[in-house]
Amino acid sequence: MSQSKSAATEPLWPALRTGATGPFLRQERAERTREQILHCAARIFAERGYERTGIKDVADEVAMTKGAVYFHFPNKQALAVAVVEELYSRWPVTLEAVRGKGLSPLDTVIEMFNAATTAFLEDPIMQAGTRLQNERAAIDVELPLPYVDWTNLISMLLREAAAQGQLAEHVDPDVAARVAVAAFFGSQHISDNLYARADFAERWREVRDTLFPALRARPAATRGTTGARGPAGGRAAAGTRTARSVTPR
Ligand code: LUB
Numbered sequence: 001m002s003q004s005k006s007a008a009t010e011p012l013w014p015a016l017r018t019g020a021t022g023p024f025l026r027q028e029r030a031e032r033t034r035e036q037i038l039h040c041a042a043r044i045f046a047e048r049g050y051e052r053t054g055i056k057d058v059a060d061e062v063a064m065t066k067g068a069v070y071f072h073f074p075n076k077q078a079l080a081v082a083v084v085e086e087l088y089s090r091w092p093v094t095l096e097a098v099r100g101k102g103l104s105p106l107d108t109v110i111e112m113f114n115a116a117t118t119a120f121l122e123d124p125i126m127q128a129g130t131r132l133q134n135e136r137a138a139i140d141v142e143l144p145l146p147y148v149d150w151t152n153l154i155s156m157l158l159r160e161a162a163a164q165g166q167l168a169e170h171v172d173p174d175v176a177a178r179v180a181v182a183a184f185f186g187s188q189h190i191s192d193n194l195y196a197r198a199d200f201a202e203r204w205r206e207v208r209d210t211l212f213p214a215l216r217a218r219p220a221a222t223r224g225t226t227g228a229r230g231p232a233g234g235r236a237a238a239g240t241r242t243a244r245s246v247t248p249r
Helices: 002-009 023-048 055-061 066-072 076-099 105-122 124-134 148-163 173-195 200-215
Strands: none
Touching (some): 023 055, 023 124, 055 066, 055 076, 076 105, 105 148, 105 200
């Protein structure tokens, strides 16, 4: 009983009570500050582009001194690289979350693009990273290569889809990945330039609903027109319901 009383009055973990003085807490606070700076910088890069963004603008936005910003990022180049790297570090996390939904590989692809669409509309890191990549030729530091990881990710998922018989026979997964990524980024780019992305959700739905039905294997019952398949020349017997999935060959 006296024990519980002393527990209530004595700080169990003095460092927690005296503020962020321990090295661990100091580091945690520094990371939070770095993140704040990064997000404010992203908002400004997204709005004004690289050239017209200054460290001073970022410092003002985050209500810190320029010195405080320089403590975390030695220069504007480092800030731009950090924004782009932050963007690319997110996709494996998104993929894990989408994988967790237990969708088929083809629907996983669609859901990844849906997630990217939401990020384009809502996430300053995505908007800034994209703007910086579009300006990469004029930026005096090397940014990570754009589109490559994303295309590889979509290729990998589409190869899984092919292995599970989800893709129409004529579809090459690597070609389809390049086409899907180009259509996605192309429609995003047009929407950004014409309407500040106000119509992008709608434009993406159009791309999605035009492209993916063309990639998807059709149910066996409707594939008989070539006459090349199965004992009944590919035609299912009248009134027979056939499974939507196709056995991989
Ligand atoms: C990612 C962007 C924006 C892919 O390069 C890239 O892969 C990307 C800009 O270049 O997001 C996410 C769809």
